[in-house]
Amino acid sequence: MSPQRIRTLKELAKHAILLGILFFSFVPFALMLVISFKDNDQFVANPWLPDAISSWHWENWIKGWNTVGPYIANSIVTSLGAVILCLALAIPASYVIARYRFRGRELVYYGFILTMFLPGGAAALVTTFKMMSSLSLVNSLWALVILGGVGGQISCIFILRQFIEDIPKELFESAEMDGAGHFRQMWSIMLPLSGPILGTLAIMNFLGTWNNLIMPMILLRDDAKLTIPVGLMRLDGEYVKMWGELMAGYSIAAIPLVVLFLFSTRMFVRGLTAGAVKG
Amino acid sequence: MADIELIKLKKVYDNGYVAVKPSDLKINDKEFMVLVGPSGCGKTTSLRMIAGLESISDGEIRIGGRRVNEVQPKNRDIAMVFQSYALYPHLTVYENMAFALRLRKVPPREIHEQIVQAAEMLSLTSQLEKLPKALSGGQRQRVALGRAIVRKPQAFLFDEPLSNLDAKLRGEMRYELRSLQQRLATTAVYVTHDQIEAMTLGDRITVMSVGEIQQVAPPRVVYDWPFNRFVAGFIGTPPMNFLPGILKDAGGSWSAQIAGHAVPLAMPNRDNLGKARDSEIVMGIRPENLHVAANAPAGSPSMDMKIDVVEHMGDHQYVYLRADGLPDTIIMKAPGAVELAVGQVARIHLDTTRAHIFQGRGEHAPNITLPPGFPQQQ
């Protein structure tokens, strides 16, 4: 075999491996979509492949929507609010920590980082709940916004600090000599240069709040205020499981984020790779 | 337009390192001052203190007579061109130049005029819409200049702006910078470790070594009357030759005992030599003041040296010579036409009318053959 052929074969092998891995990664989601159009009998008879399109149960999606749909708005509001809060807190803080050396800087920084190692968990759940009820934020979406934003800022600061420190300091200094104040330097130098990473951090934070189950479960009372994960748990908890509806509900819960992703693929993939370098 | 004055300016870094020892320096209005010195001698530190980007440990900086120690960089009305250019990578050339003006709320019409004018001056007119990464090194350099020019600052600060360019481009930019400065007539402080840049650009040169100012003078003066051995060795390529010896007074006529030879000294200012009678000195003599003199008379200042290497440069050549009893190779600049063979022993005439005597063997040994009352800063 010529070296040329061998090289082509090698490339093909790589494609085969990756496609194999991706196949297994996507099987669950493909099955989710397939099953979402079946009723229970069809599901038991043939869980793997789609049936003839005429026998698809579109009404599963309607029922799924009826269960999950009302919660979507709540989820969007809380996640978006958390992202905005998180960035509003993290950007100035990481700007100062990355750019200036002053007494107490490391102390502040490690004050943030240390929380990554706190056990949190169940013990802090109780006291957090207590705190929220003393602020009368129980059963309020604000509580989730605050917790999502404040919790999310830590990793934001961690990554942004490293990122800003890698921006040549001459750029900031040059802007400073040109007459730019702190906010102007953040706005005109730091934000444009850390665009992809900021977007990625935003999406990660969005996802974190979106996926959070425990907090909303503990904090929210009114049915009208629940977020998607809680809604999904309700679907899952029904005694007689209608698998089709369940899967339709899952799909509906997944779709907003996939759409969000499709709009921001380029930035997200780039930002993730760049951010990953910083660890 | 303003003069810049450093008064007992000192910089100690957090780790205790003294980067700039208390120094005085006055840079005149509209003057092009070059700070030159070897790497790590504190040039950048001084410049950044003038800009306000580095805190001042002690002393004072005055710009236009005003103390600016407490003034924020943005209020000092100074423009700086960084070694790395510091162009904003996300902004076009036009926007890069407009950045400072926009912050100053200059009307858009005026901004446009200024930029067009500067772009013309720097032949950047066709590049205005490009991003920095689409420019060549020289073009980026010019954008950085343009960004400083449009601000019409009181003073320009340059930190080795040409060091990232190749040799040819550096020559061209040197010329452009010089003519630009003459046209704009603005005070400029220019930092470099390249002494050719220093000689060609500066109205005056400040030579620094390990945080201290060694000499301040116009380029010619620095070249002809180096204040001490450090300056003498740093300015000029190839560098001045240093020949260690003992100073002897033979009844009114001075000579240096170098490697067993008595070299009679004939420089104009010999009144101070008395200080170093019979003690260790170093004689400094530039390569162009050495000549091949096959039949020099016995009493003349000459020595036999062996030719080690010859570098032919066309109209002239550099000859590396070795002589018994001398620690270092001696470099001679000879006309290109002279035939010299490697290995040959030649009789070399030392033109001691143009030589200098440094008292002692130290790196900063003072020149004791300067005209009377010669100031360190002029």
Place this chain on the structure above:
Amino acid sequence: MSEPIIPKGGGFQGWLTRARFTTVLWMLMIPAMAGLIAFTYIPNIESVIYSFYKWDGAMIEEYIGVENFREAFRGDPRFWGTFLLILILLAANLVKMWPSIFAAIVLHRMKSEKSQYLYRVMFVIPMVIPGLVALLLWKSFFDANVGIFNGFLRATGMMDVLAWADHAWPAMTAFMNGSVMHWNDGGSMAVNVLTLPFKAITAFFGGPWGLALWGGLVLMLARGVKPFAKLWLLWPLIGALAFLAWGDGPVTALLRGVPLALAAWGVGAWLRARDIHEAPTRIAWLGWACVAVGVILVMVTKVWTHPTNAFDLGRPAWLGHSQLVLPAVILWGFPWIGTVGVLIYLAGLSNISQEVYEAAELDGVGFWGKIFRIEVPLIMTQVRINLIFLTIGTLNDYAFFLILLGPSGGPDGAGLTPGLYMYQQAFVNGRLGYACALGMVMFLIILYITVFYQRHVKVDK
């Protein structure tokens, strides 16, 4: 790194400038710090305070000193038992780390930039699907009656294999364990001969756990006693393991542990005396072999010791049977591709230029050589960082098991993690103060691990 431009001196004017400058800096950080203190530190500190209370969240609130801690350390074997699960999960996670590394390597070796980008996009997609959806999906796959996993096992005939093994395997285990237990009771010649190596191991090392531990000791001693002495942070852990493996009490542990440790040291010293350069690698090989054999023996003789009888009808309830929860959890998320992990490794790999590969090819480095000599060493930093977060994540996690198995941790508490146990104590038993105390204990353990990693698992930035 930048410095503040705060000139010293300058009298009152200078002081004012300085003060104004720093004030502005602090103002920019205060919102973030306030949020952090109010919503992260205060609840955590409060939970520390409550760990000294008997507290049910409502009526009872009584200071009881260190009573909670005393109970945790003395009288709560269930809490400490949960750490066994953590150890197993950690080991499983260590294995599950590799597919991501492998995928990243393949992706990196891809020649065409375009397809590399495409694959990267594909790898990101699973990340944006809510974790809960994925979790519930997998949960449904493991459903006993209609679950796709059982369907898959039946369709491929693996169910029958499992049903067969379910009886065959425990029989073999019983045979080995049994023959060990009665190793000097005679028995048939053949049995004695067959199980002789195992008996020797048991006699000398105190069982498979002992062998694995001994191997670990040898590994740590590979570079000599001095570096080992520097690992002092590990000593308590070694002591605890020795206690578990070698004795029912401190005395027996000492009686066995000390000679064994001396033996480990002796082997190392002997090898080192013979050939100074080859010794560390040889000792390491010996150590790894002991660990491997030990772990395999543990698996063979301690796990799956009794038939589960769950496979006979072809409908095992993976999440409803105490013996099956763990395998199901370990299998969870196949093929174990962590999106973020892949991208992190990929970023690390991007430091390798094409020329390095070409040079390696000229030097005759083969397929595996490239992986283990070029690629894996380059992403070691990322692997280590991942390791730290993996460990802490595994220790802290409870949401996963809570959603999957409920607060009781599934049948017989087979899926009870420390975090979940805490949750159980707090929200099922209403013992909030005790849960806070357990949280403190967890924090100390995590702190210990973090400090240990900081010192001994170098993360060079």
